[in-house]
Structure formats: structure tokens, C-alpha cells
Amino acid sequence: MTGNTAAADATTFRKGNGRTDRAPYDLGTVLDIAVATFNERGYEATSISVLAERLGTSKSALYYHVSGKEELLQRALDRALGELEAVLEASGADDRRGNAADRLEFVLRGAVRVLVAELPYVTLLLRVRGNTDIERDALRRRREFDHRVSQLVEAAHAEGSLRADLDPGTTSRLLFGMINSIVEWYRPGGPMDADALADATVSVALDGLRAR
Amino acid sequence: MTGNTAAADATTFRKGNGRTDRAPYDLGTVLDIAVATFNERGYEATSISVLAERLGTSKSALYYHVSGKEELLQRALDRALGELEAVLEASGADDRRGNAADRLEFVLRGAVRVLVAELPYVTLLLRVRGNTDIERDALRRRREFDHRVSQLVEAAHAEGSLRADLDPGTTSRLLFGMINSIVEWYRPGGPMDADALADATVSVALDGLRAR
Incomplete structure (x- = not known):
């Protein structure tokens, strides 16, 4: 040999x-x-x-x-999705107790931390277009995650924590747009660590940029 | 024949x-x-x-x-970039008079309107990766646009219109992330027209989601 x-x-x-x-x-x-x-x-x-x-x-x-590159793709997407789903579970998003705005804030912060910790894995997930069964399954899980965060936005809206003049559907999409963009421009090792980035993102989303 | x-x-x-x-x-x-x-x-x-x-x-x-598909690409990218640059020009972003926060709001609103009016053209622009001279030139113009909006964020920051606790660089990137995401999910002809979407986006960015 x-x-x-x-x-x-x-x-x-x-x-x-x-x-x-x-x-x-x-x-x-x-x-x-x-x-x-x-x-x-x-x-x-x-x-x-x-x-x-x-x-x-x-x-x-x-x-x-x-077994092949399919298994690598499946494991990679499962890792990104599993981490994101764990944030939702940890937020107690499934029970109906507690303040929805607090749970939403917890989920947004946690999602930013996952994006930073698993940057290449989440980048891969966000590029999936659904060409194979593995990709379609990942897209289904991603839509389910988005749907549950949207429900949280709606619940926070309904309890009066979020502004009544903004449509929850549009709000959710703008939120995801802002958070998902992080994979395009954030590079670890710079002056801003994951916690600081999570703070900044949640703060912009909830409180806006304007000085008061 | x-x-x-x-x-x-x-x-x-x-x-x-x-x-x-x-x-x-x-x-x-x-x-x-x-x-x-x-x-x-x-x-x-x-x-x-x-x-x-x-x-x-x-x-x-x-x-x-x-003359060929290169010319089509160049014309398409030029159209998207030209419309975005026209918004900056119209905002008076180049002179130093006036309130920077007002100019920023004008530019954000205008950029959303351009995204909606030129959706496929801006989608193409945002996917450019720089494989040819035409694409590299478009990337250079896009970076210049981003840079000038970032300068506006910095000026608004310096004049005290934007919150002092947020880094202008991070703020600019989160803003672009939110606005650019619109090409991924917005479909014209729905209940929300370009002006309503521009209002919602600017409102989330400047005032945040939280009820007061």
C-alpha cells in the first residue's frame, strides 16, 4: 500500500x-x-x-x-438551522406567557450571535435556492423560523409593545433584511464583537437612529 | 432571403x-x-x-x-446606478448647508422608491460580483454611492441628529442591509405601494419599532 x-x-x-x-x-x-x-x-x-x-x-x-457532498450540505444547513431554532426554543416563544417584545428582543439578539458564530454556515443557508430535496427541506425550515419570528412581531404588536402604525408583515421583513445583511459585511476579528453587534442591531431595530 | x-x-x-x-x-x-x-x-x-x-x-x-450582451449589462447597471445617484444629487448631499438628518431621510426615501421602480435593475446591480470590467466599474460606483450615504450618516451623527451611542459605520451597513433586502421580498402590485414602503422603511430606521 x-x-x-x-x-x-x-x-x-x-x-x-x-x-x-x-x-x-x-x-x-x-x-x-x-x-x-x-x-x-x-x-x-x-x-x-x-x-x-x-x-x-x-x-x-x-x-x-x-456518504457524499449531499451529506455535507445537509449537515451544514442543519447546523445553521439548528442553532437558529435553538434561539427560538430558548426564548420560550412557544408558550404564551411573558412579554412578546422581550421575547422578540431575545430572539433578535440571539439570531445576530448565531450569524456571527456560524457566519459561513448561515451564509450558505441564506444562499440556498431550493434545487434539491435537501435545499427544499432547509428552505421549509427557514420559512418556519421566519414565520415564528413574524408571529412574535405580531404578538408584540397586539400587546401594544410595538408601534401600531407599522404593518407587522413589513416590519418582520425589514428586520430580517437588516439582520441577514450581517453575513454580507461583518468580518469577525474587527473592533466590534458579536455582543456589541447584537446590541447595535437590536437597538437600531427597536429604538431607531434618531437622537431624542 | x-x-x-x-x-x-x-x-x-x-x-x-x-x-x-x-x-x-x-x-x-x-x-x-x-x-x-x-x-x-x-x-x-x-x-x-x-x-x-x-x-x-x-x-x-x-x-x-x-453590440452584445456586455452593452446590455452596462446599460442595465448604468440605469440602476444613475437613478440612485440622481437621488443623492437631488438631496443636495454635496453642499454643506441644511440639516444632514433631513438629507439622509430624503436619500433613504428616494432609494426605496428607486428600488421599487427599478426592481429588476437594482436586483441585477446588487448581485454583481466584479467578474468583468463593466461589473468592477459598477461596483466602484456602488461603493461611491454607499460612501456618500455613509458620509451623510456621519454628518447627521456629528450635528447631533442621530444617537451618539451608535457607530455611524455599523449604522450605515444596517441601513443598507434593510433597504437592499427589499429587492428580495417586495413584489409590486400588492397592498403596499412605493411611497408607503418608503415611509415604513424610513420610519423603522429613524424611529424604531417600539411603541412610546
């Missing part, structure tokens, strides 16, 4: 099993590289061969981790 | 010259179809043949109007 890099890599990994942090790459690394490549080239234009090349490994070593 | 559709179409059009409104299609129609097709398929994937087919005409008839 000498000289067969593919087999050598896979063997190395198998040997390292049980202590995956020491392996030359693990599923997390594979996923990070896959997501970066999907975002750069587009999912359709990215093959398992390209990913193997980027990782400096072989296709067969990659197949040790995943 | 009988049976040569290309030549027949071109001849028909030449006969109609001088009364272009009566022609089966004019440059405006060609541009509308080109922009719609670029947005659907991507600019790279769209050929002059595809455009001719969509218009039910021939390539040679199209070349009567334009």
Missing part, C-alpha cells in the same frame, strides 16, 4: 479513532472546508474531488466521514 | 425605424428581457442567442440595438 495516499490517510485516521482531536482532520474540519468551498464556488460546482484536494487528502478518506 | 428569419426580422425593424414605439420591440423591451434573464439564469450563463429566443427574434435583429 506504500505510495497510496488515499489508503494511508484512511488508515491513519482509523488508527486515530477514539482520539479524533489528534487526527489530521475530523468531521468538523471537513465540514468547515466544505462550507467555505460551497460559498466560494457554489454547491453545484463543487465536487468531492475538489474537497479532497483542498483538504490535502483523498476521496476515499473523505468517504470515511460522509 | 426567404426563410431567413434573422434577416426578415432585422428588415422589419429597419422599416419601423423612426417610429420605434410601433416596432415589435425597442431597446427598452430588449433591456427589460435581458435583465429578467440575467437575474433568472445569471449573466455568465446567458447568451445573445438565449435573449433572441426569448424575444422571439434573431441574433442579428438584436445586434441592430446593441
Whole structure:
């Protein structure tokens, strides 16, 4: 088997099993590289061969981790959606107790933090257009998330916490537009960390820019 | 020449010259179809043949109007940018008199109206990634527009019209994010016209959602 890099890599990994942090790459690394490549080239234009090349490994070593690029896409979208859905769950958005405006503020702040923490994953999610079953399923979950945030905007509207002169549907869309734009221009490592960005975003959304 | 559709179409059009409104299609129609097709398929994937087919005409008839798809892209981007730049000019953004917050409000409202009136054209502009000289030139003009709006945000900040606790750079980006998102979800012909949408957007940006 000498000289067969593919087999050598896979063997190395198998040997390292049980202590995956020491392996030359693990599923997390594979996923990070896959997501970066999907975002750069587009999912359709990215093959398992390209990913193997980027990782400096072989296709067969990659197949040790995943069944194919479809699984990588599914895992990546699931990670972004799972984090966003967890924010909604944590907000107690499903029960009807408590102040809807406070829950909305919690969700907006949490969504900004997820965008920053999972920037490439959410970027991928926001570019999904529904060309495959995996993408259509992700779009369905994304619409469900948007719908639940919209319901929160409506509830805050109904309880009188939000201005009565603004339509909740338009308000929700403008809010998502502002928050989702963060993936286009925010780069981690600058002067503004995730918490400061979340504060600024929520503050603009709820209180506006005008000095009083 | 009988049976040569290309030549027949071109001849028909030449006969109609001088009364272009009566022609089966004019440059405006060609541009509308080109922009719609670029947005659907991507600019790279769209050929002059595809455009001719969509218009039910021939390539040679199209070349009567334009030198190629590059010219169509340039004209389309120039239209979107020209309309946006006209809003800045009309705001008096270049002179230093008057209230910067009022000028900013004028520009935001005007930009929303342009987005709605030129929806497919601005959509195309916002998708430009800089693969050709034409696209790079459009990106440069777009950055210049963004820069001048940011200067307006800074001036409004400096005069005390905008809240002192928000960073003008972040504020500008969140504003653009909210406004640019309109091309993703707004569809003309619904219950909300351009003026109502402009009012809602400016109102959310400047005064926030919270009831007082």
C-alpha cells in the first residue's frame, strides 16, 4: 500500500479513532472546508474531488466521514438551522406567557450571535435556492423560523409593545433584511464583537437612529 | 432571403425605424428581457442567442440595438446606478448647508422608491460580483454611492441628529442591509405601494419599532 495516499490517510485516521482531536482532520474540519468551498464556488460546482484536494487528502478518506457532498450540505444547513431554532426554543416563544417584545428582543439578539458564530454556515443557508430535496427541506425550515419570528412581531404588536402604525408583515421583513445583511459585511476579528453587534442591531431595530 | 428569419426580422425593424414605439420591440423591451434573464439564469450563463429566443427574434435583429450582451449589462447597471445617484444629487448631499438628518431621510426615501421602480435593475446591480470590467466599474460606483450615504450618516451623527451611542459605520451597513433586502421580498402590485414602503422603511430606521 506504500505510495497510496488515499489508503494511508484512511488508515491513519482509523488508527486515530477514539482520539479524533489528534487526527489530521475530523468531521468538523471537513465540514468547515466544505462550507467555505460551497460559498466560494457554489454547491453545484463543487465536487468531492475538489474537497479532497483542498483538504490535502483523498476521496476515499473523505468517504470515511460522509456518504457524499449531499451529506455535507445537509449537515451544514442543519447546523445553521439548528442553532437558529435553538434561539427560538430558548426564548420560550412557544408558550404564551411573558412579554412578546422581550421575547422578540431575545430572539433578535440571539439570531445576530448565531450569524456571527456560524457566519459561513448561515451564509450558505441564506444562499440556498431550493434545487434539491435537501435545499427544499432547509428552505421549509427557514420559512418556519421566519414565520415564528413574524408571529412574535405580531404578538408584540397586539400587546401594544410595538408601534401600531407599522404593518407587522413589513416590519418582520425589514428586520430580517437588516439582520441577514450581517453575513454580507461583518468580518469577525474587527473592533466590534458579536455582543456589541447584537446590541447595535437590536437597538437600531427597536429604538431607531434618531437622537431624542 | 426567404426563410431567413434573422434577416426578415432585422428588415422589419429597419422599416419601423423612426417610429420605434410601433416596432415589435425597442431597446427598452430588449433591456427589460435581458435583465429578467440575467437575474433568472445569471449573466455568465446567458447568451445573445438565449435573449433572441426569448424575444422571439434573431441574433442579428438584436445586434441592430446593441453590440452584445456586455452593452446590455452596462446599460442595465448604468440605469440602476444613475437613478440612485440622481437621488443623492437631488438631496443636495454635496453642499454643506441644511440639516444632514433631513438629507439622509430624503436619500433613504428616494432609494426605496428607486428600488421599487427599478426592481429588476437594482436586483441585477446588487448581485454583481466584479467578474468583468463593466461589473468592477459598477461596483466602484456602488461603493461611491454607499460612501456618500455613509458620509451623510456621519454628518447627521456629528450635528447631533442621530444617537451618539451608535457607530455611524455599523449604522450605515444596517441601513443598507434593510433597504437592499427589499429587492428580495417586495413584489409590486400588492397592498403596499412605493411611497408607503418608503415611509415604513424610513420610519423603522429613524424611529424604531417600539411603541412610546
